[in-house]
Structures are given as structure tokens and as C-alpha cells.
Amino acid sequence: MLDALSRPHPLPREAVDHYREYAWIKLRDVLEPEVIDHFDRIVTDAVVRLNTQHLPMEERDTYGRAFLQVTNLWVREEAVRPLVFSPRLAGIAAQLMQVRGVRLYHDQALYKEAGGGYTPWHADQYYWPLASEKSITAWIPLQETPLEMGALEYSAGSHRLSVGRDRAISDESEHLIDKALRGSDCPHIVEPFSLGEVGFHAGWLFHRAAPNTTDRPRRVMCIIYMDQDMRLKEPENDHQRLDRDVWCPGVEVGQIIDSTLNPVIPVAG
Numbered sequence: 001m002l003d004a005l006s007r008p009h010p011l012p013r014e015a016v017d018h019y020r021e022y023a024w025i026k027l028r029d030v031l032e033p034e035v036i037d038h039f040d041r042i043v044t045d046a047v048v049r050l051n052t053q054h055l056p057m058e059e060r061d062t063y064g065r066a067f068l069q070v071t072n073l074w075v076r077e078e079a080v081r082p083l084v085f086s087p088r089l090a091g092i093a094a095q096l097m098q099v100r101g102v103r104l105y106h107d108q109a110l111y112k113e114a115g116g117g118y119t120p121w122h123a124d125q126y127y128w129p130l131a132s133e134k135s136i137t138a139w140i141p142l143q144e145t146p147l148e149m150g151a152l153e154y155s156a157g158s159h160r161l162s163v164g165r166d167r168a169i170s171d172e173s174e175h176l177i178d179k180a181l182r183g184s185d186c187p188h189i190v191e192p193f194s195l196g197e198v199g200f201h202a203g204w205l206f207h208r209a210a211p212n213t214t215d216r217p218r219r220v221m222c223i224i225y226m227d228q229d230m231r232l233k234e235p236e237n238d239h240q241r242l243d244r245d246v247w248c249p250g251v252e253v254g255q256i257i258d259s260t261l262n263p264v265i266p267v268a269g
């Protein structure tokens with residue numbers, strides 16, 4: 001069953017062009033239902049075991065209400081590795097970024113609990129000390145994801161805007177970026193995810209999610225890839241300094257990020 005994770009997923013020219021233009025794409029039939037079911041159980045068990053957020057919803061801030069976040073599962077739960085190191089997924093990431101190979105930046109489970117809050121507009125790369133824009137997140141729902149569960153929304157083409165790039169996830173980022181996006185010509189994409197569908201977005205693309213108003217958790221696994229030649233830049237804020245220490249141990253500014261936590265992932269096809 002896991003062999004499917006090594007199968008190539010060649011993208012049509014239009015998909016690569018779409019990503020180049022909009023820095024975002026959603027692809028159908030990337031993962032089979034049995035594969036999703038398998039990793040749903042593994043990732044959910046790991047989230048339950050490793051989660052450190054135990055405050056009641058009303059005592060959390062906006063970031064804390066948005067999701068439970070459990071990071072780098074691949075070093076903490078062996079059984080998740082076939083997904084994180086899937087040549088099929090890595091091959092899609094490489095095709096979309098148009099690079100010869102990819103490295104892992106890190107992975108994370110993002111579980112929006114039943115009754116969980118919204119995820120404010122933000123761009124991930126605000127948090128990352130990466131020298132180029134060649135980073136991409138595979139947002140992998142572990143169930144069919146209707147809008148009312150908090151499906152990820154994208155502002156297509158917003159990676160070209162600069163306003164809001166210096167904002168951490170907060171109510172303030174939501175308001176400031178929302179205003180900027182409404183004044184832009186970037187389409188706001190709000191669509192459910194079918195089972196097996198995976199979203200890919202670039203590090204500088206603005207994205208958000210609505211609250212989860214259902215009575216089930218929205219279960220998502222994210223894999224963040226970067227160009228295999230990605231170099232570390234001088235961190236520009238405290239988040240980036242922390243990310244350098246945690247996700248890129250021992251790497252100096254200007255060097256390729258090839259720490260033990262950032263292996264090259266073989267790509268299919």
C-alpha cells in the first residue's frame with residue numbers, strides 16, 4: 001500500500017505554469033484513501049501523545065485557538081517517515097518549484113480542533129531564515145475537508161505583494177493583510193478539499209483558514225520542502241533566529257542548509 005508513495009506524479013505543463021503564476025495549487029488524487037487512512041491513525045496518535053497545548057480554548061490567544069501544532073514528527077514517530085520522505089510528494093514539490101531536488105525544512109501536524117478558531121492571514125516565510133523564495137508546503141488533509149472545518153484558503157498570486165510580509169500570525173496580521181488583499185487583484189480561493197487532494201503553497205504566499213465549526217477535528221499533516229541548494233540567510237527576527245537553531249542546527253549564514261535535520265528527499269520520476 002505504501003508503494004503508492006514512491007510512484008511518480010508527473011504534472012502537466014498547465015499545473016507548473018499555474019504554480020509559477022499564482023504560487024499555489026491544489027492537486028487531486030495525490031494520495032489514495034487507504035494511504036490517508038493509514039497516516040491519519042499514525043499522525044493522530046502522535047498528536048494526542050505529543051501535544052503540549054492543554055489550555056481551555058477561551059484561555060488561549062488567536063494563534064493558540066487556530067490549531068494544535070506538533071512539529072518534526074519524523075524524528076519522533078518512525079511510522080510517519082514514509083509520508084514525510086515520500087518520493088511522490090517530493091517529486092511534486094520539485095516540479096512545482098522547478099528545482100533539481102528538495103530538502104526537508106520540517107514537518108508539522110496542524111489539527112484545528114472542533115470549535116477551534118480561525119487561522120489569520122500570514123506568509124510562512126516571515127518565520128523562516130531562508131535565502132531564496134524556493135520553499136513550498138504540502139498541506140495534506142487527513143479527511144475530506146469541507147469549508148466549515150477550516151479548509152486552507154489562498155490569495156492567488158499574493159507572493160508578489162510586500163505589505164504584511166513582516167507580520168506574525170495574529171488578529172493584526174489578519175486585518176492588515178486582508179485590507180491589502182482586498183485592494184489587490186489577487187483572487188481569494190475558498191474551496192473544500194476532497195479526499196486525496198493536496199494543496200501546495202509557496203513560503204511567501206498569503207493564506208488563512210476559517211474556524212472549525214464542526215464537531216470533528218480538522219486533521220492536517222504539513223511537509224515543508226525547500227530547494228536542495230537553499231542557503232541560510234541572516235535571521236531578521238526572533239522567530240527566524242529560533243528556526244535557525246531548531247530546524248537548521250549548526251548551519252552558518254550563507255551555507256547550504258544541509259544539517260542532519262534537512263536531508264535531501266529522493267524524488268520520484
Ligand SMILES: O=C(O)CCC(=O)C(=O)O
Nearest residue numbers: 110119124137139209222
Ligand atoms: O492549517 C492551517 O490552518 C494553517 C496552515 C498554514 O498556515 C500552513 O500550512 O502554512
